[in-house]
Amino acid sequence: MTISLVSLNTGPDLLVESEGTVSAHVFNITNGTIPAEGLVVSVSAPNLSEFDLDAINVSEGGEIVAVRSDGFDIRLTDFTVFVDLPIANDGETEGLETTSFSLVAGEGYEVNSAFSSGEFRLVDTRAEVPNSTVSETNDTIPLAANTGISSENPSFFTSSSLDFEIGNRYQNEDGSFSYVDATEDVDLYKVVLEAGNTIKIDVDSMQLDFMTPYVLDSGLRVFDASGNELAFNDDAPASGEIFFSEFDPYIEFTAETDGTYYVGLSVWDNWQYDTSVPGSGSAYTDNVYGGGDYELTIDLVQAGSDDNGSDGNSENGGETLAPAEDVTISLQTITAAFDEDDNLLASALVESLESGGSVLTLVVSAQGEIPEDGVEVIINSDIDLTEYIGDLRFPPFSPGGEVLEAVYDESGVGTGLKFRLDEPYAIINLPVLDDEEADGPQEATFFLEPSAGYIVNEETNASTVTFYDTLEDVPELPTVPQVGISVSETNLIESEGTATTLTFSLNEAPPEEGVLIYLSSGVPGSLSEFDVLNAEISGGVFPSANFQSSGFYFRITEPTATITVSAFDETSLPDFDPESALEGIEEFTYTLQPGIGYTINPTASSFDITIADNPDSIALPDDDDDDDNDDDTDTEVSSEPNDTISTAIATGLSGEQTSYSTTAAISYDQDLNPVDASEDVDFYTFDLQAGDTVTIDIDSIEYFIEEFDVPQQLDSELRLFDAQGNELASVENAAAPGEELSRDPYLEFTASEAGTYYVGVSQLGNRNYDSNVEGSGSGWIFPKIGVNAGAYDLNISLTPGNVPEQPTTQPVFGSLEQDIIEVEGSNGLIFAGNSDDLIDASISSSGNNRIYAGSGNDTVILGSGDRLIGGAGDDKFFALSGGDNIITGGAGADQFWIATAEIPQAANIITDFTLAEDVLGIAGLGIGFDDLSITGQDDNTLIAVNGSDLAILQGIGAASLNADNFAFA
Numbered sequence: 001m002t003i004s005l006v007s008l009n010t011g012p013d014l015l016v017e018s019e020g021t022v023s024a025h026v027f028n029i030t031n032g033t034i035p036a037e038g039l040v041v042s043v044s045a046p047n048l049s050e051f052d053l054d055a056i057n058v059s060e061g062g063e064i065v066a067v068r069s070d071g072f073d074i075r076l077t078d079f080t081v082f083v084d085l086p087i088a089n090d091g092e093t094e095g096l097e098t099t100s101f102s103l104v105a106g107e108g109y110e111v112n113s114a115f116s117s118g119e120f121r122l123v124d125t126r127a128e129v130p131n132s133t134v135s136e137t138n139d140t141i142p143l144a145a146n147t148g149i150s151s152e153n154p155s156f157f158t159s160s161s162l163d164f165e166i167g168n169r170y171q172n173e174d175g176s177f178s179y180v181d182a183t184e185d186v187d188l189y190k191v192v193l194e195a196g197n198t199i200k201i202d203v204d205s206m207q208l209d210f211m212t213p214y215v216l217d218s219g220l221r222v223f224d225a226s227g228n229e230l231a232f233n234d235d236a237p238a239s240g241e242i243f244f245s246e247f248d249p250y251i252e253f254t255a256e257t258d259g260t261y262y263v264g265l266s267v268w269d270n271w272q273y274d275t276s277v278p279g280s281g282s283a284y285t286d287n288v289y290g291g292g293d294y295e296l297t298i299d300l301v302q303a304g305s306d307d308n309g310s311d312g313n314s315e316n317g318g319e320t321l322a323p324a325e326d327v328t329i330s331l332q333t334i335t336a337a338f339d340e341d342d343n344l345l346a347s348a349l350v351e352s353l354e355s356g357g358s359v360l361t362l363v364v365s366a367q368g369e370i371p372e373d374g375v376e377v378i379i380n381s382d383i384d385l386t387e388y389i390g391d392l393r394f395p396p397f398s399p400g401g402e403v404l405e406a407v408y409d410e411s412g413v414g415t416g417l418k419f420r421l422d423e424p425y426a427i428i429n430l431p432v433l434d435d436e437e438a439d440g441p442q443e444a445t446f447f448l449e450p451s452a453g454y455i456v457n458e459e460t461n462a463s464t465v466t467f468y469d470t471l472e473d474v475p476e477l478p479t480v481p482q483v484g485i486s487v488s489e490t491n492l493i494e495s496e497g498t499a500t501t502l503t504f505s506l507n508e509a510p511p512e513e514g515v516l517i518y519l520s521s522g523v524p525g526s527l528s529e530f531d532v533l534n535a536e537i538s539g540g541v542f543p544s545a546n547f548q549s550s551g552f553y554f555r556i557t558e559p560t561a562t563i564t565v566s567a568f569d570e571t572s573l574p575d576f577d578p579e580s581a582l583e584g585i586e587e588f589t590y591t592l593q594p595g596i597g598y599t600i601n602p603t604a605s606s607f608d609i610t611i612a613d614n615p616d617s618i619a620l621p622d623d624d625d626d627d628d629n630d631d632d633t634d635t636e637v638s639s640e641p642n643d644t645i646s647t648a649i650a651t652g653l654s655g656e657q658t659s660y661s662t663t664a665a666i667s668y669d670q671d672l673n674p675v676d677a678s679e680d681v682d683f684y685t686f687d688l689q690a691g692d693t694v695t696i697d698i699d700s701i702e703y704f705i706e707e708f709d710v711p712q713q714l715d716s717e718l719r720l721f722d723a724q725g726n727e728l729a730s731v732e733n734a735a736a737p738g739e740e741l742s743r744d745p746y747l748e749f750t751a752s753e754a755g756t757y758y759v760g761v762s763q764l765g766n767r768n769y770d771s772n773v774e775g776s777g778s779g780w781i782f783p784k785i786g787v788n789a790g791a792y793d794l795n796i797s798l799t800p801g802n803v804p805e806q807p808t809t810q811p812v813f814g815s816l817e818q819d820i821i822e823v824e825g826s827n828g829l830i831f832a833g834n835s836d837d838l839i840d841a842s843i844s845s846s847g848n849n850r851i852y853a854g855s856g857n858d859t860v861i862l863g864s865g866d867r868l869i870g871g872a873g874d875d876k877f878f879a880l881s882g883g884d885n886i887i888t889g890g891a892g893a894d895q896f897w898i899a900t901a902e903i904p905q906a907a908n909i910i911t912d913f914t915l916a917e918d919v920l921g922i923a924g925l926g927i928g929f930d931d932l933s934i935t936g937q938d939d940n941t942l943i944a945v946n947g948s949d950l951a952i953l954q955g956i957g958a959a960s961l962n963a964d965n966f967a968f969a
Contacts, residue, residue: 004032004109006041006076007785010101010118011167014135015087018125022177023051024166025083025101025118027062027076030710030785033740035108038063038077042106045071047099050088050122057084061733071104079733079743080715080764080787084177087122096130097122115785134158134187136168139180139278141227144188144262147298149199154300160187162216162267163291164678164781170278179765181678181778182291183283186273189263189298193255196303201251201263202238205294216292217268220249225260227275234268235393242385242406242414243395263298267291282775284668284676327368327375328455329421331448332541333463334361334555336516337471342546344553344595347516348474349467351435358432360389360465361544362446364401365425367457378449379428380407380416388444388467390433399545400426400533407449416449423533425542432467442467477597481506483517483556484604485592492567495614497531499566504540505604506559511597514540518593520551526588527552528568529611535565551590567611585612643675643774645725645758648683651796653694658798659850660686661869661888661911663701665791666714666763677789678779681769682761684796688751691801696720696747696759697736699855701791701872701891708783714790715764718745723756725771732764738813738831738854743787750801759796763789793890795869797850814854823849823863832858836873841866842880853890862887862908870894879904879951888912895967897921898943898951907942907949913956915965920951923969932966934958 007028015021027041045051048070058064061078074083102117123129131148138145147156162185169177191199205216219234231253237245247268255261266273266281268289273281285291337346339356350358364377385392385406392414395403400423407416419428447462468474489500504517527549535542539561543552554563591606642649651660668677686694700714720729729749736746743764751757760771763779764787770776781788814821814833823830823841828849832839839851840861847865855872862868864882870890877887878897883904887896888911896910901924913920925945933944936958943951953961 002032004034004039005030005112005785006039006103006109007112007115007782008043008101008103008118009115009166009782010120011165012136013119013167014121014123014129016123016126016129017087017089020052020086020089022084022086022171023120024169024177025085026166026780027074027081027083028115028782028785028787029076029079029109030112030787032109033742034077034079038075039109040065040073040075040106041109042073042104043071044102044104045099047097048072050090050097050099052086052088055086058082093124094122095124095128112785134160134189136165136185137170137180137278138188139168139170139186141188141190141223141225141262141275144190146190149191149298149300151300151302154302156189156298157296159293159295161291161293162187162218162265163293166780176768178279179778179780180279181676181780183267183270183285183676183678184273184279184281184778185267185291186270186275186278186281187265187296188275189265189296191261191263191298192259193261193300194258194303195255198252198254198301198303199261199263200238200297200299200301201249201253202241202297202299203248203250203265203294204241204297205248205292215247215289216294217247217289218249218265218294219268219271220251221264221266221271222251222253223262223264223275225262227262230261232271234271237386237392237414239412239414240406240408242392243403243417244405245393247393265294265296279778282676282679285678326455327366327370328457329375329377329448330365330367330457330460331379331446331463332363332365332460333446333465334363334427334516334541334544334553335465336361336544336553338546342518342520342548342551343593344516344518346471346474346596347477347513347555349432349465350469350471350474351432351467352470353434357434359544360430360432362428362430363425363542363544364419364421364428365542366421366454370421370424374401374420374422375454376404376451377419377421377454378407378416378451379419379446380449381444381446383415383442383444385414385416386433388433388442390431396431397429398426400424401428403428416446425533425535425537427542427544429544435469438469440469441473477515478511479508480597480599481508481510481515482599482601483515483592484601485519485590485607486604487607487609490607490609492609492611493613493615493617494529494567494569494611495571497566497569499564500609501562501564502607504554504556504561504563505601506556506598507601509559510556514555514557515598516553516555516595517598518546518551518553518595519590520546520593521588521590522550523588524548524550526550529586529588530565531568532565535563538562551593583611583613585610585617587611641675641774642683643681645683645685645721645723645771648685648758651684651686653686653688653796653798655798655800658800659867659869660684660794660796661890662794663791663891663912664761664794666716666761666789667791675775678763678766678781679769679775679777680763680789681766681771681777683758683771684761684794685756685758686796686798687754687756688798689754689801690751693748693750693799693801694757694759695736695797695799696745696749697795698744698746698761699793699795699872700744701793703790705783705788708786710784710786712783712786712788712790713743714792715743715787716745716792717762717764717767718747719760719762719767719771720747720749721758721760721771723758725758727771728757730767732767737811737829738833738852744792761792761794791891793871795852823851823866825849832856841868842882847884857892864905879908881905883908885909886911889914889918894918895921896951897923899923899925899945901925903945903948904950907944907952909952909954911954913953915956915960918965919967920965921967921969922950928968929963929966934961 059082062081063075066073100119103111134145164182168180222231233249235247236250238250267283270281270283337350337358401421404418406414445464492498539558541555543554731745734746735741766777766779811829818835819837824844826846826848830851832854836856841863842861845863849866851868857874869888872891874892876895883906885908941953941958
């Protein structure tokens with residue numbers, strides 16, 4: 001028997017006597033079962049007298065059984081139990097005190113050493129809270145943490161988190177509590193400023209390895225004392241963080257008047273919260289982004305000070321490379337503006353475009369042998385990058401090398417970058433900042449800094465570019481030449497490295513700055529078929545790929561320009577599987593695209609080129625999964641959103657259909673269900689007659705998160721409502737027949753009157769939501785002990801009330817061990833248990849039985865006219881001569897053997913066949929896939945052979961089935 005593991009979480013860590021703050025203590029039991037008499041757990045609390053024991057409140061499933069001067073014992077009969085314990089106001093001035101509550105090891109349980117205690121700080125009044133103290137609750141302006149920033153103390157730093165904490169809750173007028181989840185959490189900080197003072201607010205999270213399950217993508221807001229927003233940012237680099245800030249925010253704010261200001265930090269998209277109402281905003285947690293830890297730095301720059309808060313050095317340095325003194329480095333640029341379809345709008349940099357964007361491309365090239373670990377090149381400029389270049393959060397796209405860090409001037413302004421060049425050519429794409437402010441043409445010069453590691457080309461070491469406000473400001477080119485293209489070789493072989501030369505011809509000399517042309521195949525990724533970075537260029541600047549890598553932009557500087565390039569052999573890459581590189585023979589047509597500053601020679605506007613893997617290659621058939629545009633992906637259709645009774649999923653339960661099963665999840669889905677997982681509710685609806693009884697069973701599905709070594713499972717609750725949204729029943733944890741008590745709920749309800757009813761599935765703690773308002777509640781997760789959101793199996797059964805009672809057998813229950821169960825008679829209920837069981841309904845069953853295989857990898861031999869639910873696990877179902885069974889495989893990779901040595905008398909119905917996971921088997925008939933008849937029936941598929949029906953797949957289109965979905969024996 002697995003012994004229970006007990007955890008303790010507490011909060012908030014700051015208690016104020018004058019406010020009667022209520023401390024929260026949540027006891028969680030994991031990794032075991034609870035005995036019938038409950039589990040008595042001991043708690044050590046040395047300063048228990050500081051609390052008002054007369055006002056203690058213990059949630060259902062808990063009972064205080066003993067109290068001592070230094071602790072207490074609590075009996076737990078549920079997996080999650082809350083204890084609310086207010087601090088006592090003794091009227092004495094005691095200053096700052098501390099106290100703690102700790103689990104004590106005892107009989108029948110183990111203490112989770114990682115979550116065994118909680119500590120509180122006690123103060124008499126809130127005015128005694130020390131400056132710089134950061135504690136939940138701090139979601140509103142009155143509760144904001146005081147940074148204490150002043151001329152004598154100009155810097156504030158703290159480490160904290162935006163996350164669900166059990167102590168981050170607010171007491172309602174009726175004495176209940178509203179909890180703030182991770183996506184609702186707001187951390188507010190108080191700053192007192194004089195007019196002209198500037199604060200630099202920097203949040204660091206993404207660039208730090210906090211080992212939390214989600215990546216914190218946060219936003220900053222600055223408010224005045226009345227809660228009016230004065231500044232906002234959700235991602236921008238601070239000084240010293242250019243190219244590496246990712247989604248972390250940064251604000252420089254200057255106060256116009258003396259006063260108190262507030263800095264608010266929240267999860268991405270929670271931008272509309274009210275600073276006077278806790279939990280008033282909301283965002284979401286998905287598979288990557290959510291709540292998490294952060295570091296906050298606020299630096300004060302007083303009016304008149306020239307302190308810039310930076311030493312001008314970046315912390316994101318690359319490793320020192322070996323000198324490459326025989327390598328000569330050159331720098332050139334390409335300037336262009338594009339529409340959203342990659343079409344060329346101008347060969348210039350434009351700051352304000354209606355659509356599309358503008359890109360400055362730095363072209364770095366090397367003459368001489370590049371060392372194996374590359375050449376470290378410094379590219380600088382005479383501008384502040386943040387004023388002209390957009391999206392400085394990440395290193396720019398730079399094929400042929402890697403941006404190592406930004407370069408800063410003495411005042412801490414980012415002006416350039418340090419770049420490791422790995423190939424003879426490399427490009428660095430810098431997107432132009434979208435700036436609607438008109439300030440006229442602005443010139444900027446980018447240049448190579450001399451370095452001991454390389455030689456600077458004396459002729460091509462700098463380039464001056466101009467930033468224009470709009471397209472209308474770009475001057476007309478003095479000449480508009482006509483361009484034509486030709487190619488030397490049209491058949492290339494990758495394995496032989498065949499090269500070809502593209503020749504671009506102008507009918508007159510280009511203008512001094514050159515002419516930028518655009519060539520495209522229209523096939524995304526086609527440039528990857530060429531060894532572009534080792535191309536040889538003459539008469540122009542090394543080309544820059546378009547955004548889909550289907551073509552490139554080439555700045556021609558002479559009447560004739562050439563690009564010589566060979567086919568790229570993917571098998572030359574290290575650790576590359578040659579089989580995956582086979583493409584057969586590919587054909588592309590590259591065509592000059594219309595642009596600005598040139599016309600196209602109609603007789604020399606395109607060329608065809610063929611690329612083969614090797615001399616023996618043949619054309620491969622189209623890959624239907626990748627190349628066409630039909631919807632052939634094997635995905636399960638979700639029924640979200642279903643967060644209110646008006647959007648509930650209809651189960652179709654009736655006297656004829658007495659069961660409903662599905663697999664769903666309490667989760668966030670950006671496309672289908674933009675409600676945070678902790679707020680998600682899944683509603684299901686059914687009609688009942690007076691006297692009808694429904695049983696509703698939830699079985700959570702285990703999964704893992706990389707950052708935690710404990711398995712994760714949904715801890716859910718069930719609530720049942722009438723058509724007006726009135727709650728009629730609810731349950732948190734209850735065992736279904738044949739199951740042990742766990743964190744999964746089970747509910748049985750008998751209707752007193754006919755009507756439409758609704759059942760809601762929600763996260764632990766999300767028990768007060770409004771059934772008519774989406775996202776109106778909030779739940780609790782404790783991922784560090786495995787209590788989380790997640791997927792579940794739902795089984796609903798209907799027992800009609802006003803029908804003659806049918807003779808039935810007693811329910812059959814399996815054990816926790818591996819069972820062999822023979823199904824006998826009719827109208828029976830069979831629960832197989834949790835092991836790998838064998839269930840045989842082919843011998844003595846006379847139909848109309850309900851068979852629940854339970855968890856485990858079960859084997860079920862079918863009879864006739866039964867209802868079978870596989871549950872969790874990789875189950876196998878074998879059809880013999882009977883048929884007319886309804887089969888739900890449940891979670892796991894299931895095998896449905898729809899014919900085994902004989903044809904069933906009637907087709908079996910499979911309700912949840914999952915493409916790319918489940919398999920259909922046929923044994924002993926001596927047939928193959930080509931012998932089958934697969935036809936559509938509305939939204940279902942009928943599978944037959946030689947005129948005999950074998951199976952019906954519900955919700956599966958006939959066109960989605962192929963030989964890979966079948967096994968033959």
